Amino acid sequence: MGATTAKVKTKTGAGTAKQAATTRRQPTSTPWAEVRGSAIHGRGLYAVKTIPEGTRIIAYDGEAITKAESDRREQLRHAREKAGGDGCVYIFELNKRHDIDGSMAWNTARLINHACTPNCRTEIIRGKIWIIAKREIAASEELTFDYRYGYESWREHPCRCGTDRCVGYIVAGEYRWRVRKILKAERVARARVERTKKTTRSRPAGA
Ligand SMILES: C[S@@+](CC[C@H](N)C(=O)[O-])C[C@H]1O[C@@H](n2cnc3c(N)ncnc32)[C@H](O)[C@@H]1O
Ligand SMILES: [Zn+2]
Secondary structure, eight states, rough: OOOOOOOOOOOOOOOOOOOOSOOOOOOOOTTTTEEEEEESSSSSEEEEBBTTTTTTEEEEEOOOEEEEHHHHHHHHHHHHHHTSSOOOEEEEOOSSEEEEEESSSOOOOGGEEEEEEEEEEEETTEEEEEESSSSSSTTTTTEEEOOOSSSTTTGBBOOOOOTTTSBBBBBHHHHHHHHHHHHHHHHHHHHHHHHHHHHHSSSSSSS
16 A cells, blocks of 8 residues: 555655564554544544644554565465455555555554545655645545555456546556556447347347
């Protein structure tokens, strides 16, 4: 995310991995938002008051891991997903050498869902991943950011963000035109097959 990969590679920029945090901790919190059931998926984070543009809302915390370890965990996630278990992706690309695994329950920011037109962005500031208001956010709006998933596995990640510009899949902005083009070509091909079926059915026998 800003987050993640099949191995959902994302582009979040550079930073330094600082925290190895597997121990039990109090959930991270923010005066700006709280956890609620989400219309997009599972639980999400919702603004409890108007959040001014540019506000650092909450940090995406977790365990800093190497790319090799990240790949290993992603394979495990994939296997879990295939077996019908939790397919949620919590790994966030930190820099060329490290990722952050934010799957720990205490990382409240892990609950922020993706939207194709999000109200938050992510930024790595001194090795910490921050969720920042992209614009003023009204109270009760769900917080979202662009997970910026890579192109390789877009079909595996349907998007239910419901925004006007939703492409239907969670994939980084620069690939959305390609995905739209493929989906359009598929729609056209399906329509052609349907038309051919109808024509064949309506043609008199022997004609
Ligand atoms: C880090 S979790 C987000 C929190 C999640 N809602 C929960 O309750 O645990 C990431 C996962 O949430 C789901 N998700 C997030 N945004 C989504 C969206 N726009 N459409 C569909 N699923 C989404 C996907 O399953 C993704 O792997
Ligand atoms: Zn969407």
